[in-house]
Amino acid sequence: MKKEWLILGIILVAAIYLRGVGLDSTPPGLYPDEAMNGNNAIETLRTGDYKVYYEDNNGREGLYIWLQAAALQWLPQTASTLRLPSVWFGIITVLGLYLLLRETYRGEFNSQHKKYDQKVAGLTATFFLATSFWHINFSRIAFRAIMAPAFMVLALWLFLKSLNKETGGWGFWYAAGAGIFFGLGFYSYIAYRIMPLLFLGFIPFYYKDKRFWQMMGCLVVATFIVAAPLGFYYLQNPTDFFGRTTQIAVTEASNPLYAIGFNTLKTIGMFNIVGDFNWRHNYAGAPLLVWPVGLLFLLGLVYSVRQIFRTGFRKNDSLPAWLWLIWLVLALVPVITSNEGLPHALRAILAVPPVFILAGIGGGLTYEWLRHKTERIKWLAPGTAVLLALVLAGQSYQMYFYSWGENEKVAEAFKAKDQEIAQEINATLKQTPKYILVESGPGVKGIPISAQSVAFLTNSFLPEDRKENNIIYVTKEDLSNLSSTAKLFKI
Numbered sequence: 001m002k003k004e005w006l007i008l009g010i011i012l013v014a015a016i017y018l019r020g021v022g023l024d025s026t027p028p029g030l031y032p033d034e035a036m037n038g039n040n041a042i043e044t045l046r047t048g049d050y051k052v053y054y055e056d057n058n059g060r061e062g063l064y065i066w067l068q069a070a071a072l073q074w075l076p077q078t079a080s081t082l083r084l085p086s087v088w089f090g091i092i093t094v095l096g097l098y099l100l101l102r103e104t105y106r107g108e109f110n111s112q113h114k115k116y117d118q119k120v121a122g123l124t125a126t127f128f129l130a131t132s133f134w135h136i137n138f139s140r141i142a143f144r145a146i147m148a149p150a151f152m153v154l155a156l157w158l159f160l161k162s163l164n165k166e167t168g169g170w171g172f173w174y175a176a177g178a179g180i181f182f183g184l185g186f187y188s189y190i191a192y193r194i195m196p197l198l199f200l201g202f203i204p205f206y207y208k209d210k211r212f213w214q215m216m217g218c219l220v221v222a223t224f225i226v227a228a229p230l231g232f233y234y235l236q237n238p239t240d241f242f243g244r245t246t247q248i249a250v251t252e253a254s255n256p257l258y259a260i261g262f263n264t265l266k267t268i269g270m271f272n273i274v275g276d277f278n279w280r281h282n283y284a285g286a287p288l289l290v291w292p293v294g295l296l297f298l299l300g301l302v303y304s305v306r307q308i309f310r311t312g313f314r315k316n317d318s319l320p321a322w323l324w325l326i327w328l329v330l331a332l333v334p335v336i337t338s339n340e341g342l343p344h345a346l347r348a349i350l351a352v353p354p355v356f357i358l359a360g361i362g363g364g365l366t367y368e369w370l371r372h373k374t375e376r377i378k379w380l381a382p383g384t385a386v387l388l389a390l391v392l393a394g395q396s397y398q399m400y401f402y403s404w405g406e407n408e409k410v411a412e413a414f415k416a417k418d419q420e421i422a423q424e425i426n427a428t429l430k431q432t433p434k435y436i437l438v439e440s441g442p443g444v445k446g447i448p449i450s451a452q453s454v455a456f457l458t459n460s461f462l463p464e465d466r467k468e469n470n471i472i473y474v475t476k477e478d479l480s481n482l483s484s485t486a487k488l489f490k491i
Helices: 002-020 032-047 063-074 079-104 118-130 133-138 144-163 165-185 190-206 210-236 238-248 256-269 291-311 315-336 349-373 380-404 408-413 416-427 449-457 463-469 476-481
Strands: 434-437 471-474 487-490
Touching (some): 002 079, 002 380, 032 063, 032 079, 063 079, 063 144, 079 118, 079 133, 079 144, 079 349, 118 349, 118 380, 133 349, 144 165, 144 190, 144 210, 165 190, 165 210, 190 210, 210 238, 256 315, 291 315, 291 349, 291 380, 315 349, 349 380, 416 449, 416 487, 463 471
Parallel strands (some): 434 471, 434 487
């Protein structure tokens, strides 16, 4: 047990380091969508109006912006402060994944029929997640989507604990906690809305179990209470519920059935063949999984499918595998049914936990096979595992901070030049009129979305702040009215 916790501690240290170090410089710049969150957070702090839903920029649930507001209340108004909540949720997801997997090999969920050490598989999955470029990247960007996998792993972990009869009367508290986290997930990302279907996967195993229905009822009530404010808002504003989903739906394609088939191929292929081409989401075109992890993912996937067919609906033998597969499929449905920018690493973020769980199972199977084949050389299997871990951790660090982090296309994708312009504006005397040339068109508070990064970094989003800092946003039509003493900045 001590050895297990020691390994987990090392993994968590790696996860914290990879998500927290150099946050002020990598990723470079500040993307306008991140800045829009920050500007709404500043407005929230000033007005005290903590909205359950922010309509600007295609609309966003409010929880992430509230957390950014809390960070901005105590820390400087910088890009790294905006990204801190993502760092926290990235680390929570790593720990939550381990706790979830640990629950699946304790008590009634433990199986003696599995062909691998479940503790090894759990630690392997946790390590793969901790060192994954895919997850590290979104743990360092101020997008609310990073909350979705964190809430999901915590909710499922506590719900499994509630079903364990060893918890006794505490089961209701665990189920309520699961409902709270699950309910918070609805404030995270549009793709999360499909996840209630995951809990239907328990029914074939528990439909005769009275305790299950009690725990499920407790979870549903807690979820409803937590999600009710957002649900009530959507009832009053149904267009906000459907807005972004309608914009990117595959039904907008000229041939939806063909699009779904093609989207499915691209989505399946993004793990091992060709990944997301958006530089903000990925090293453009690279598979989301490095090849050893990708192969282990396929091995774990095949084994889990086979396990279900062999053991049927026996809790200890096939329930976990059943859940991981349903989770994976549900997480990919929003990607496949969309019609924008596929393959899409961000839209598939809820697939992060099941992908690495299956890769961990593949790792556990491989470790057990190697240990059995090299019984006379006891150090070979653990030695190989340690060596592979060091290589994967080093590769992730090099890829994220150097190959990707220092790439000029990444700087362009995150509008790094706008950050330089903001620094120049901040260095200009306050009494000097500073005119920022922007493109005309709709925006938020008179500022186009494309200029939100400069607005955040120069503290000029709110009209009163613009006046105080002597910053004026103008279009080409306004240029003829500028005074000779004005300083003009083009973005």
